[in-house]
Amino acid sequence: MNITPKVEEVLKESGIKEGFVLVNAMHITASVFINDDESGLHHDFEKWLEKLAPEKPHSQYRHNGAEDNADAHLKRQIMGRDVTVAITDGKLDFGPWEQIFYGEFDGMRDKRVLVKIIGE
């Protein structure tokens, strides 16, 4: 899910011209990351994460007692919890194709993201 427009909206409302914005997932089975907005690539990410941290069998993880989402915690460590982006002239200071995404690896939760801006 591309959350760049929402982050830009919060930034605009803040009126901050120079500083940092921190964007982080509020769930420990989810990630905020920066990459390309290309659906083939997102499919590749999902398949690759499933290979590195397979969901099943659930019995391979000790965390899967009351819950069965240990793999989602592992996937989120690879993709990262948060990104910090520079703000220059009131805009997100991106390289080419950089967009901010929210990725949820458990899939049963409400999505929550924190956007915090410091600067002037």
Place this chain on the structure above:
Amino acid sequence: MNITPKVEEVLKESGIKEGFVLVNAMHITASVFINDDESGLHHDFEKWLEKLAPEKPHSQYRHNGAEDNADAHLKRQIMGRDVTVAITDGKLDFGPWEQIFYGEFDGMRDKRVLVKIIGE
């Protein structure tokens, strides 16, 4: 090792109400990361990291000349070096279950963490 109480103590002493706190490992074979404080999950992390970046045989890594901890450097890249957490109303602005951990993958060193706060 859950270092959240120590970070909260430093934050309280700083008197800062709005800003960012950066918490990073001072060793390149260690991580500071945010996840769940659940011992089963921590066991899963250890086993999974050992699968992705096995310690042995030592001969598989060129770094293992004078040292034998190449795998610890790799593990730390997956788990990450640092976290940045928003400070709101003088508190760490966490989602549910978020706690800050220090993970050491070499095991032979003193633990050192840097906590740096900016804001007002």
Place this chain on the structure above:
Amino acid sequence: MNITPKVEEVLKESGIKEGFVLVNAMHITASVFINDDESGLHHDFEKWLEKLAPEKPHSQYRHNGAEDNADAHLKRQIMGRDVTVAITDGKLDFGPWEQIFYGEFDGMRDKRVLVKIIGE
């Protein structure tokens, strides 16, 4: 590529004594990361990343339609996009052996890094 001297130069010019510096890759197939400046270790990183996210066969990734660099996007997620380093007394507040590196996994692009400093 060790970019620590360049970051130190920008920091010195800024005159900032206490704060944060954000260093991030401007390409989504590249990373900025902190680790040891040891050539054996860097060789180990390359070999390990190729094992976790093999470049070939290109056909294993859907992203490889117009481009053939899906693996570079995956590798960059493991190594990370950016680092935030504390500034104390006008210097990068490093632990032992910490150095900042730029790693490019696609290899066909100009290197671009953003260094942004906040503080006073």
